Amino acid sequence: EVILEVRELTARVEDTPILKGLNLTIRAGEIHAIMGPNGSGKSTFSKILAGHPDYTVTGGEVLYKGKNLLDLPPEERAREGVFLAFQYPLEIPGVSNLDFLRVAYNAKRKHQGLEELDAFDFDDLVRQKIELVKLDEGFLSRGVNEGFSGGEKKRNEILQMALLEPTLAILDETDSGLDIDALRIVANGINQLTRPDNCILLITHYQRLLDYIVPDYVHVMEGGRIILTGSKELALELEARGYDWVREEEGA
Numbered sequence: 001e002v003i004l005e006v007r008e009l010t011a012r013v014e015d016t017p018i019l020k021g022l023n024l025t026i027r028a029g030e031i032h033a034i035m036g037p038n039g040s041g042k043s044t045f046s047k048i049l050a051g052h053p054d055y056t057v058t059g060g061e062v063l064y065k066g067k068n069l070l071d072l073p074p075e076e077r078a079r080e081g082v083f084l085a086f087q088y089p090l091e092i093p094g095v096s097n098l099d100f101l102r103v104a105y106n107a108k109r110k111h112q113g114l115e116e117l118d119a120f121d122f123d124d125l126v127r128q129k130i131e132l133v134k135l136d137e138g139f140l141s142r143g144v145n146e147g148f149s150g151g152e153k154k155r156n157e158i159l160q161m162a163l164l165e166p167t168l169a170i171l172d173e174t175d176s177g178l179d180i181d182a183l184r185i186v187a188n189g190i191n192q193l194t195r196p197d198n199c200i201l202l203i204t205h206y207q208r209l210l211d212y213i214v215p216d217y218v219h220v221m222e223g224g225r226i227i228l229t230g231s232k233e234l235a236l237e238l239e240a241r242g243y244d245w246v247r248e249e250e251g252a
Protein backbone atom coordinates (compact mmCIF):
# COMPACT_ATOMS: atom_id res chain seq x y z
CA GLU A 1 0.00 0.00 0.00
CA VAL A 2 1.43 3.33 -1.12
CA ILE A 3 1.32 6.04 1.55
CA LEU A 4 3.23 8.83 -0.15
CA GLU A 5 3.59 9.37 -3.87
CA VAL A 6 5.53 12.41 -5.05
CA ARG A 7 5.63 13.02 -8.79
CA GLU A 8 7.80 15.58 -10.55
CA LEU A 9 7.46 18.03 -7.69
CA THR A 10 8.81 21.51 -8.33
CA ALA A 11 8.78 24.37 -5.82
CA ARG A 12 10.29 27.76 -5.22
CA VAL A 13 11.05 30.15 -2.39
CA GLU A 14 10.29 33.69 -3.47
CA ASP A 15 11.70 33.64 -7.02
CA THR A 16 14.26 30.92 -6.53
CA PRO A 17 13.43 27.41 -7.77
CA ILE A 18 14.51 24.88 -5.14
CA LEU A 19 12.80 21.59 -6.00
CA LYS A 20 13.24 20.64 -9.63
CA GLY A 21 11.31 17.48 -10.37
CA LEU A 22 11.38 15.31 -7.27
CA ASN A 23 9.99 11.77 -7.45
CA LEU A 24 9.51 9.50 -4.45
CA THR A 25 7.22 6.63 -3.50
CA ILE A 26 6.91 5.38 0.07
CA ARG A 27 4.87 2.32 0.99
CA ALA A 28 3.47 1.25 4.34
CA GLY A 29 6.08 -0.39 6.54
CA GLU A 30 9.04 1.27 4.85
CA ILE A 31 11.81 3.47 6.19
CA HIS A 32 13.37 5.80 3.64
CA ALA A 33 16.47 7.92 4.20
CA ILE A 34 17.24 11.01 2.16
CA MET A 35 20.84 12.11 2.23
CA GLY A 36 22.56 14.82 0.23
CA PRO A 37 24.79 17.83 0.47
CA ASN A 38 23.88 21.10 2.16
CA GLY A 39 21.44 23.18 0.21
CA SER A 40 20.17 20.34 -1.96
CA GLY A 41 16.59 20.98 -0.86
CA LYS A 42 16.03 18.30 1.78
CA SER A 43 14.53 20.60 4.40
CA THR A 44 12.53 22.43 1.74
CA PHE A 45 10.98 19.13 0.73
CA SER A 46 10.05 18.22 4.32
CA LYS A 47 8.54 21.65 4.94
CA ILE A 48 6.48 21.43 1.78
CA LEU A 49 5.11 18.09 2.95
CA ALA A 50 4.12 19.71 6.23
CA GLY A 51 2.56 22.72 4.48
CA HIS A 52 5.00 25.47 5.41
CA PRO A 53 3.73 28.77 3.94
CA ASP A 54 7.13 30.09 2.71
CA TYR A 55 7.30 27.59 -0.14
CA THR A 56 5.31 27.69 -3.35
CA VAL A 57 4.68 24.49 -5.25
CA THR A 58 4.94 25.23 -8.96
CA GLY A 59 4.36 21.80 -10.44
CA GLY A 60 3.94 18.10 -9.93
CA GLU A 61 1.85 16.37 -7.31
CA VAL A 62 1.93 14.87 -3.84
CA LEU A 63 -0.52 12.13 -3.01
CA TYR A 64 -0.90 11.00 0.59
CA LYS A 65 -3.07 7.94 1.09
CA GLY A 66 -4.37 8.62 -2.39
CA LYS A 67 -5.43 12.21 -1.64
CA ASN A 68 -3.88 15.43 -2.85
CA LEU A 69 -1.83 16.44 0.19
CA LEU A 70 -1.15 19.91 -1.17
CA ASP A 71 -4.87 20.76 -0.97
CA LEU A 72 -4.95 20.26 2.78
CA PRO A 73 -4.09 23.02 5.27
CA PRO A 74 -1.15 22.19 7.57
CA GLU A 75 -3.32 21.39 10.63
CA GLU A 76 -5.37 19.00 8.55
CA ARG A 77 -2.23 17.24 7.34
CA ALA A 78 -1.15 16.78 10.94
CA ARG A 79 -4.56 15.41 11.92
CA GLU A 80 -4.41 13.05 8.96
CA GLY A 81 -1.21 11.59 10.35
CA VAL A 82 1.64 13.57 8.79
CA PHE A 83 4.23 14.39 11.43
CA LEU A 84 7.23 16.62 10.90
CA ALA A 85 9.93 16.78 13.52
CA PHE A 86 11.56 20.11 12.88
CA GLN A 87 15.26 20.55 12.46
CA TYR A 88 15.06 23.36 15.02
CA PRO A 89 12.18 22.55 17.35
CA LEU A 90 10.05 25.43 18.53
CA GLU A 91 10.16 26.72 22.08
CA ILE A 92 6.79 27.74 23.51
CA PRO A 93 7.49 29.37 26.87
CA GLY A 94 4.51 29.51 29.23
CA VAL A 95 2.76 26.46 27.74
CA SER A 96 3.60 23.34 29.66
CA ASN A 97 4.86 20.44 27.67
CA LEU A 98 2.15 18.25 29.19
CA ASP A 99 -0.65 20.62 28.12
CA PHE A 100 0.83 20.97 24.66
CA LEU A 101 1.02 17.21 24.22
CA ARG A 102 -2.52 16.71 25.53
CA VAL A 103 -4.00 19.31 23.19
CA ALA A 104 -2.21 17.80 20.19
CA TYR A 105 -3.18 14.28 21.23
CA ASN A 106 -6.84 15.12 21.80
CA ALA A 107 -7.09 17.04 18.53
CA LYS A 108 -6.08 13.86 16.78
CA ARG A 109 -8.51 11.71 18.83
CA LYS A 110 -11.33 14.07 17.99
CA HIS A 111 -10.45 13.91 14.31
CA GLN A 112 -10.64 10.11 14.52
CA GLY A 113 -14.07 10.37 16.08
CA LEU A 114 -12.80 9.25 19.48
CA GLU A 115 -13.52 10.81 22.82
CA GLU A 116 -10.88 13.07 24.31
CA LEU A 117 -8.80 11.67 27.15
CA ASP A 118 -9.23 13.49 30.43
CA ALA A 119 -6.20 14.92 32.21
CA PHE A 120 -5.79 11.87 34.45
CA ASP A 121 -5.91 9.27 31.71
CA PHE A 122 -3.65 11.35 29.53
CA ASP A 123 -1.20 11.65 32.39
CA ASP A 124 -1.03 7.85 32.66
CA LEU A 125 -0.49 7.49 28.94
CA VAL A 126 2.24 10.08 28.73
CA ARG A 127 4.12 8.64 31.68
CA GLN A 128 4.14 5.30 29.95
CA LYS A 129 5.36 6.78 26.66
CA ILE A 130 8.03 8.92 28.27
CA GLU A 131 9.94 5.83 29.31
CA LEU A 132 10.59 5.12 25.67
CA VAL A 133 12.68 8.25 25.32
CA LYS A 134 14.14 8.17 28.83
CA LEU A 135 13.15 11.72 29.62
CA ASP A 136 12.60 12.66 33.24
CA GLU A 137 8.94 13.33 34.13
CA GLY A 138 10.01 16.83 35.17
CA PHE A 139 10.12 17.71 31.48
CA LEU A 140 6.35 17.48 31.33
CA SER A 141 5.77 20.47 33.59
CA ARG A 142 8.31 22.70 31.89
CA GLY A 143 7.49 25.05 29.00
CA VAL A 144 7.55 23.32 25.61
CA ASN A 145 11.23 22.87 24.76
CA GLU A 146 12.04 25.81 27.04
CA GLY A 147 15.67 25.52 28.04
CA PHE A 148 15.81 21.94 26.78
CA SER A 149 19.20 20.86 25.49
CA GLY A 150 19.47 19.79 21.87
CA GLY A 151 19.26 16.15 22.83
CA GLU A 152 16.28 16.74 25.13
CA LYS A 153 14.40 18.52 22.33
CA LYS A 154 14.98 15.58 20.02
CA ARG A 155 13.79 13.13 22.63
CA ASN A 156 10.75 15.32 23.21
CA GLU A 157 10.00 15.12 19.48
CA ILE A 158 10.09 11.37 19.65
CA LEU A 159 7.73 11.54 22.62
CA GLN A 160 5.35 13.68 20.53
CA MET A 161 5.61 11.11 17.79
CA ALA A 162 4.97 8.22 20.19
CA LEU A 163 1.76 9.89 21.34
CA LEU A 164 0.50 10.99 17.94
CA GLU A 165 1.33 7.72 16.16
CA PRO A 166 1.74 9.30 12.73
CA THR A 167 1.20 7.43 9.49
CA LEU A 168 4.00 9.39 7.82
CA ALA A 169 6.74 10.61 10.13
CA ILE A 170 9.29 12.98 8.66
CA LEU A 171 12.42 13.45 10.73
CA ASP A 172 14.68 16.21 9.47
CA GLU A 173 18.18 15.89 10.90
CA THR A 174 16.93 14.39 14.11
CA ASP A 175 20.48 13.18 14.63
CA SER A 176 22.19 16.56 14.46
CA GLY A 177 23.85 17.59 17.69
CA LEU A 178 23.15 14.34 19.52
CA ASP A 179 25.79 12.62 21.57
CA ILE A 180 26.08 8.89 21.11
CA ASP A 181 23.81 7.95 24.04
CA ALA A 182 21.08 10.35 22.97
CA LEU A 183 21.42 9.09 19.40
CA ARG A 184 20.82 5.54 20.58
CA ILE A 185 17.80 6.53 22.64
CA VAL A 186 16.28 8.51 19.79
CA ALA A 187 16.98 5.75 17.27
CA ASN A 188 15.58 3.12 19.59
CA GLY A 189 12.46 5.25 20.09
CA ILE A 190 11.99 5.59 16.34
CA ASN A 191 12.53 1.87 15.79
CA GLN A 192 9.87 1.02 18.34
CA LEU A 193 7.42 3.30 16.58
CA THR A 194 7.69 1.64 13.20
CA ARG A 195 4.67 -0.47 12.32
CA PRO A 196 3.47 -2.28 9.23
CA ASP A 197 0.92 0.48 8.60
CA ASN A 198 3.13 3.53 8.92
CA CYS A 199 6.26 4.83 7.26
CA ILE A 200 9.22 7.00 8.10
CA LEU A 201 11.20 9.48 6.09
CA LEU A 202 14.57 10.23 7.68
CA ILE A 203 16.54 13.17 6.41
CA THR A 204 20.12 13.04 7.49
CA HIS A 205 23.57 14.33 6.66
CA TYR A 206 25.42 11.49 8.23
CA GLN A 207 25.43 7.76 7.99
CA ARG A 208 25.70 7.21 11.74
CA LEU A 209 21.95 7.39 12.47
CA LEU A 210 21.57 4.59 9.94
CA ASP A 211 23.78 2.35 12.08
CA TYR A 212 20.80 2.23 14.43
CA ILE A 213 17.83 2.68 12.13
CA VAL A 214 18.07 0.46 9.10
CA PRO A 215 16.39 2.04 6.09
CA ASP A 216 14.77 0.07 3.30
CA TYR A 217 15.90 2.69 0.79
CA VAL A 218 18.54 5.41 0.74
CA HIS A 219 18.09 8.32 -1.67
CA VAL A 220 20.59 10.96 -2.68
CA MET A 221 19.17 14.42 -3.19
CA GLU A 222 21.04 16.99 -5.22
CA GLY A 223 19.86 20.20 -6.88
CA GLY A 224 16.27 19.66 -5.79
CA ARG A 225 15.88 16.16 -7.16
CA ILE A 226 16.51 12.60 -6.07
CA ILE A 227 19.37 11.57 -8.33
CA LEU A 228 20.12 8.11 -7.00
CA THR A 229 18.30 5.48 -4.92
CA GLY A 230 19.90 2.46 -3.31
CA SER A 231 19.77 0.14 -0.35
CA LYS A 232 21.27 0.77 3.07
CA GLU A 233 24.74 0.05 1.69
CA LEU A 234 24.54 3.24 -0.34
CA ALA A 235 24.75 5.23 2.89
CA LEU A 236 28.07 3.58 3.71
CA GLU A 237 29.37 4.28 0.26
CA LEU A 238 28.38 7.95 0.53
CA GLU A 239 30.11 8.18 3.89
CA ALA A 240 33.29 6.78 2.39
CA ARG A 241 33.26 8.52 -0.99
CA GLY A 242 31.25 11.73 -0.56
CA TYR A 243 28.72 12.98 -3.11
CA ASP A 244 30.83 14.07 -6.07
CA TRP A 245 30.91 10.66 -7.71
CA VAL A 246 27.08 10.48 -7.61
CA ARG A 247 26.83 13.86 -9.35
CA GLU A 248 29.26 12.72 -12.01
CA GLU A 249 27.71 9.32 -12.61
CA GLU A 250 24.16 10.58 -12.57
CA GLY A 251 24.98 13.70 -14.57
CA ALA A 252 23.33 15.98 -12.01
Ligand code: ADP
Nearest residue numbers: 013018036037038039040041042043044045054
Ligand atom coordinates in the same frame (compact mmCIF):
# COMPACT_ATOMS: atom_id res chain seq x y z
P1 ADP B 1 19.12 21.21 2.78
O1 ADP B 1 18.13 20.93 3.86
O2 ADP B 1 19.28 20.11 1.80
O3 ADP B 1 20.43 21.67 3.32
P2 ADP B 1 17.38 23.45 2.15
O4 ADP B 1 16.10 22.89 1.69
O5 ADP B 1 17.46 23.98 3.53
O6 ADP B 1 18.56 22.42 1.87
O7 ADP B 1 17.78 24.64 1.16
C1 ADP B 1 17.80 24.49 -0.25
C2 ADP B 1 18.08 25.83 -0.88
O8 ADP B 1 16.96 26.67 -0.71
C3 ADP B 1 19.26 26.57 -0.27
O9 ADP B 1 19.97 27.21 -1.31
C4 ADP B 1 18.61 27.57 0.65
O10 ADP B 1 19.40 28.71 0.81
C5 ADP B 1 17.32 27.88 -0.08
N1 ADP B 1 16.25 28.24 0.85
C6 ADP B 1 15.59 27.41 1.66
N2 ADP B 1 14.67 28.07 2.39
C7 ADP B 1 14.77 29.35 2.02
C8 ADP B 1 14.07 30.55 2.41
N3 ADP B 1 13.09 30.53 3.33
N4 ADP B 1 14.43 31.71 1.79
C9 ADP B 1 15.40 31.72 0.85
N5 ADP B 1 16.08 30.64 0.45
C10 ADP B 1 15.77 29.48 1.02
Ligand code: MG
Nearest residue numbers: 029030031216
Ligand atom coordinates in the same frame (compact mmCIF):
# COMPACT_ATOMS: atom_id res chain seq x y z
MG1 MG C 1 10.25 -2.26 7.27
Ligand code: MG
Nearest residue numbers: 042043044087
Ligand atom coordinates in the same frame (compact mmCIF):
# COMPACT_ATOMS: atom_id res chain seq x y z
MG1 MG D 1 18.25 20.85 5.89
